Amino acid sequence: MKNLNGLPDLHLLKGLELIEGRNLYFYQSYVATFSIASYSVDSIKYALKGVKSRPIAAYPYCIKFRNWTRTMLETICDVMLDAYKRNWITSRDGNVSIRHHDRSHFYITPSGIRKQTLQPDQFKKINIIKALNSSEYAWEEMDHTAISSQLSPSGEIPLHFGLQKMMGQHQDEVRVVVHVHPTYCIAAMHAGIDLSSISTAFPELNRYTKVAPNVGDVPPTSQKLADECFKKLELDSMGNIKYDIVGIKGHGVVAIDANPWSAYEHIERLEHICKIVLASKNF
Ligand SMILES: [Zn+2]
Numbered sequence: 001m002k003n004l005n006g007l008p009d010l011h012l013l014k015g016l017e018l019i020e021g022r023n024l025y026f027y028q029s030y031v032a033t034f035s036i037a038s039y040s041v042d043s044i045k046y047a048l049k050g051v052k053s054r055p056i057a058a059y060p061y062c063i064k065f066r067n068w069t070r071t072m073l074e075t076i077c078d079v080m081l082d083a084y085k086r087n088w089i090t091s092r093d094g095n096v097s098i099r100h101h102d103r104s105h106f107y108i109t110p111s112g113i114r115k116q117t118l119q120p121d122q123f124k125k126i127n128i129i130k131a132l133n134s135s136e137y138a139w140e141e142m143d144h145t146a147i148s149s150q151l152s153p154s155g156e157i158p159l160h161f162g163l164q165k166m167m168g169q170h171q172d173e174v175r176v177v178v179h180v181h182p183t184y185c186i187a188a189m190h191a192g193i194d195l196s197s198i199s200t201a202f203p204e205l206n207r208y209t210k211v212a213p214n215v216g217d218v219p220p221t222s223q224k225l226a227d228e229c230f231k232k233l234e235l236d237s238m239g240n241i242k243y244d245i246v247g248i249k250g251h252g253v254v255a256i257d258a259n260p261w262s263a264y265e266h267i268e269r270l271e272h273i274c275k276i277v278l279a280s281k282n283f
Contacts, residue, residue: 073120095154155221166239212243
């Protein structure tokens, strides 16, 4: 049995620890995360024949965790390149973080790097430290690569850290936080529109994406920006959030989901509806 892309069905790829088929994008675009203990390289190549992906030789098949990290960071690079092509960011704007539930660290994009040429080796690896006898958390940089050690984490790390230290509804999977500056979302907020209010009028938006009330004027890269986003997303002490995306007036949006492309889609949907609303001049 084959799916639409001529690939064997996921369940036939026994032995491949795909990302639970949660998002077919991963399967289609990447060699994915797997151990091939019981699988030959030829079988893998057959399974992936015709898949538009980076050359399979680029992946060290057997190292599961390394593959997961590499795959996810490459996916984020693709997301940021796409965001750049859509004018959702200029070269050095935007930032992303990703955390796997069974690890006490997360990865974040570095500060001041061109996002259209972002590479996995440039990411910063951030350790999450829980204080003894307290519910407080702190972060520290960890070794990742030689290139990464020359760079600093994104200035929006207060925002990412606050959303990554506890994973809430993503505690059994992955959490990705994407921050970009999409034109029509920002234009709509500039025109006085609360993004949460337009969500109710467009079922194709609110079916899939829950939009929080706007954050007002706050300085970029500040703790205040982070705190206001947490408040509007209704972040609780376990890391649960009530909304998928929040707009920051005069600045951009922050979207959260269990993989990079799903977070991206929240932004895409909201941007599309904002464009329609602004075109209608009925707001
Ligand atoms: Zn920004």
